[in-house]
Amino acid sequence: MARETDLIVIGAGPVGENVADRARAAGLDVVIVERELVGGECSYWACVPSKTLLRSPAALRAAQRVPGAAEAVTGALDVEAVLRRRDAFVSNWSDEGGAAWLASVGIELVRGHGRLDGERRVVVEHADGTTTTLVARHAVAIATGSDAAMPRIDGLxxxxxxxxxxxxxxxxxxxxxxxxxxxxxxxxxxxxxxxxxxxxxxxxxxxxxxxxxxxxxxxxxxxxxxxxxxxxxxxxxxxxxxxxxxxxxxxxxxxxxxxxxxxxxxxGRTPRTDDLGLETVGLEPGEWIDVDDALVARGVDGDWLSAVGDVTHRALLTHQGKYQARAAGDAIAARALGRPVDDAPWGAHVATADHRAVPSVVFAEPEVASVGLTESAARESGLEPRVVEVGLDSVSGTGIHSDGPAGRAKLVVDADRGVVIGATFVGQDVAELLQAATIAIVGEVPIDRLWHAVPAFPTVSEVWLRLLEAYGRPGAAA
Structure with a gap:
């Protein structure tokens, strides 16, 4: 006998968890299907372990750059301690905590490989070969993520x-x-x-x-x-x-x-859709799933199938996937409860930031933080942007914060509207500059108003003042 529920979510990574949580908080009955670990790629094989491996060497290098601290650092990096710390952050690849959280918020976990079997139907194959059939009264959401792509190199x-x-x-x-x-x-x-x-x-x-x-x-x-x-x-x-x-x-x-x-x-990455039953609903197995801004799959009759996260190919980043998930979960709940989907507070039912306001941090040496359009992307989109660049060595706080190469910052500005549309920062710990740039872009804060967002001295954030000075004072000729 089939198990009926309001919403079925395939994939219990951070993205699927957020879809399920938003819908459950609105009062829907939710079942989530996971074939591996609750918490998904990000928690066990991507964001969390990679940044943990990166952090210890980066902290050591940062200390070694600053006189006084450098003299205190006398030992070599303890690689075994780094690996143990990584293991702790991934809970030794146990999802006991994740499964317990799902139960605590009333989301049912079904372990196994879920495949679509026609409209609103999902068949789950369990490890022992048995199957469970799930039927959704309202919606199915796919959050299965992506796998590493294998280039065509002989023998690879x-x-x-x-x-x-x-x-x-x-x-x-x-x-x-x-x-x-x-x-x-x-x-x-x-x-x-x-x-x-x-x-x-x-x-x-x-x-x-x-x-x-x-x-x-x-x-x-x-x-x-x-x-x-x-x-x-x-x-x-x-x-x-x-x-x-x-x-x-x-x-x-x-x-x-x-x-x-x-x-x-x-x-690169490839979508995890080759064995998902997409052919039973008219979609192509192994392909990315095209969705609208409410994350509803295009090419499927009705609005019952959603896709979120990497599988949509919109922005292959965990934070953007979670952003999409909040929008999708709210929209699914609104439709199920008979509420207008386009009448959500703050437009929460759409993921419009995916288009031109995606923040990204590369935790390399040095760090790279960027959001919005690059100069070339802005020009390719038909804009004639005005660009300003400054060195982070123009900021007193940078020298105090860290010795060594200071880095660089760049703003891409839509001169016609007088708003920032892109920002890139390169240097030590520049990731913490990124949210201010994201807010300026999403909020379309006029350049003239940014002059009144005074950065504290002596912080690296004073780079904003240097960028504005390079752009020109309010009312000044370009």
Whole structure:
């Protein structure tokens, strides 16, 4: 007999949890289906463990830059302690706490692999081979996330490469690590393992962090080299093989062979939709799910199917997925309870920030924090932006906070409207500058008003004053 409920959520990562929680808080009966661990990729194999691995080496480097503190740092990094701390933050890959939280808020957890079986139906296959059929009275939400993409390099898939999962859960640090990919995962894991003592070599098809302002990728490439890493830009291996001794052999264009203990593939993501039953509702298995701003799947009759998080390909970031989840959960509840979906307080039922106000932090050496449009993206969208850039060394607080390379900041401004549409910061601890920029962009705060948001002295946030000075005083000619 089928189990009926108001809402079925497939995927119990942070995104699925937020959809379920919002709908449950509104009074709906909710069942969530998870085939692995409650808490998902972010909690166990991505954001949490990666940032934990990065933090200890970064804290040590920060202390070593500041006289007085530098003299107090006399020992080497304790790699085993770093790995133990990582294990603690991922609860030793136990989801007991996550499952208990679901129960505490009244969300039923069904463990197993969930697949759509037509409109509002989900069949869950359990580990013992038995199945449970769930039927939703109102909606199904897909929050299954994404997997690491495998590029078409001869022999790579057969060489047992690391993906982000293996890199964040490794029990030991390899002596020699090759990283294929110059995006966020590639540079963060290269930074982490170089900081943990590995000999790291990065291969990027183009530059690093190609979707960001060019100076950000240049700074990170320099930072990796300062950590002892070798960075090959515009280079992709022709072939990868693992020999009988377990070594990984990379053959470069031209025939040169390089040997490593492990190779990490970090060249993008692919949707986790190939075995989800999408064909039973008219969608294509293995493809991203196209949704509107209320996260309702396009191409499916009715408004009963939603998709949130990575699987939508809108913004592959946990915080954006959770933002989408809040909107989707509220919209699902509104429809189920007969309330107007477009009459939510603050427009909470739509995820409009996905388009031009997505904040992102790369925890490399140095950090990169960005939100909104880059200069090139703004021009490609038909705008003629005005751009200002300043060095963080123009700010007294930067020198007090940390010695060494100061970094750089850039604003992209829609001059016609007089509002910020993009911001990028590069330097130590610049992640903490990002929310102010996000608020300025989302709130469309006029440049003239930003002059009255006075930054405290002596903080790094005083960079905002320097940026405004570079832009020009209120009412001054451009």
């Amino acid at each position: 898939a057969e060489s047992r490469p690391w993906t982000s999962r293996e890199a964040t859960s490794a029990e030991a640090v390899p002596a020699r690590l090759a990283v294929i990919g110059g995006g966020v995962v590639g540079v963060e894991m290269a930074t982490a393992y170089a900081g943990l003592g590995a000999e790291v070599t990065v291969f990027a098809r183009g530059g690093l962090l190609s979707g960001m302002e060019p100076f950000a990728g240049d700074a990170v490439a320099d930072g990796l080299r300062e950590l002892g890493a070798v960075v090959h830009l515009g280079v992709t291996p022709d072939r990868v093989a693992r020999d009988d001794a377990g070594e990984v052999v990379l053959t470069l264009p031209g025939g040169e062979e390089l040997r490593f203990d492990e190779v990490l593939v970090a060249t």
